[in-house]
Amino acid sequence: MRDLIRAVTEADWPQVAALEAEAYADTSLTEGEAALRCRAAAGTCFVLDRGGRIAGYVLALPYPRFHYPDLTRAEDTVHHSANLHLHDLVITAPLRRRGLGTRLVRHLTDAARTRGFETMSLIAVAGKEPFWRAGGYRPHHEARLPAGYGSGAVYMTARLVALREAS
Numbered sequence: 001m002r003d004l005i006r007a008v009t010e011a012d013w014p015q016v017a018a019l020e021a022e023a024y025a026d027t028s029l030t031e032g033e034a035a036l037r038c039r040a041a042a043g044t045c046f047v048l049d050r051g052g053r054i055a056g057y058v059l060a061l062p063y064p065r066f067h068y069p070d071l072t073r074a075e076d077t078v079h080h081s082a083n084l085h086l087h088d089l090v091i092t093a094p095l096r097r098r099g100l101g102t103r104l105v106r107h108l109t110d111a112a113r114t115r116g117f118e119t120m121s122l123i124a125v126a127g128k129e130p131f132w133r134a135g136g137y138r139p140h141h142e143a144r145l146p147a148g149y150g151s152g153a154v155y156m157t158a159r160l161v162a163l164r165e166a167s
Contacts (some may be wrong), residue, residue: 003100004049005107008057012047013037015054023090028148029125031071038075039087043115046107048091048100056091058104060084060112060120065157066140068123071148083157084112086122105135113160121157129154 008016017033024030031039041061048056061075063085069075086108091101112120124132129139129152136158143155 002051003055003103005046005104006049007043008040008045008047008059012054012057016047016057016059019054019057019090019092020088022093027126027150029071029150035071035074036088039069044084044108044111046104046111048104050095055095056100056104057088058086058108059088060086060108062117063121065119065121066143066155068121068145068155070146072146082116082118084108084115084117084120086120101131102135109160117160119157119159121155123149124154124156125150125152127152129156132156 013033013036017036020036021030036059039061040059044060046058047054061084062079062081063069063083064079064081065083068085069087086105089101089104091104109120122132122137123145124137124139133139137156138158140155140157145153145155
């Protein structure tokens with residue numbers, strides 16, 4: 001079966017929300033469809049389509065460095081920033097550890113460069129800091145994060161030039 005990475009469409013949102021609920025069950029990280037939609041920016045949100053079923057997604061939006069979405073409320077401000085914040089990356093459980101998340105992140109990174117972003121940021125949750133470090137992201141343990149992101153959450157950034165050199 002061939003995988004296709006493509007932009008999120010209106011019809012994809014129920015499947016994206018279902019993947020999010022599956023991935024973050026029993027955590028404070030589940031946001032639901034409405035919140036995910038408000039954190040999606042045109043041109044920087046993609047799904048991994050496997051024969052018409054969504055097997056993963058990545059959502060990113062422009063956000064100033066060292067700032068991040070508040071998980072307790074909807075996003076009501078459009079930010080104009082040279083930083084793209086990777087808000088969420090999920091691959092369905094049966095397909096994890098096959099490099100699909102890395103493919104989605106590479107696709108997003110290429111789109112970010114094309115759109116003129118200089119840096120990318122994210123919050124590593126659930127022990128994923130080593131994954132993001134391996135991808136060229138640098139932790140900022142001094143950044144104070146709200147409890148909603150979970151214990152051990154770490155704010156991380158990467159310069160897009162550095163990510164190009166690492167790939």
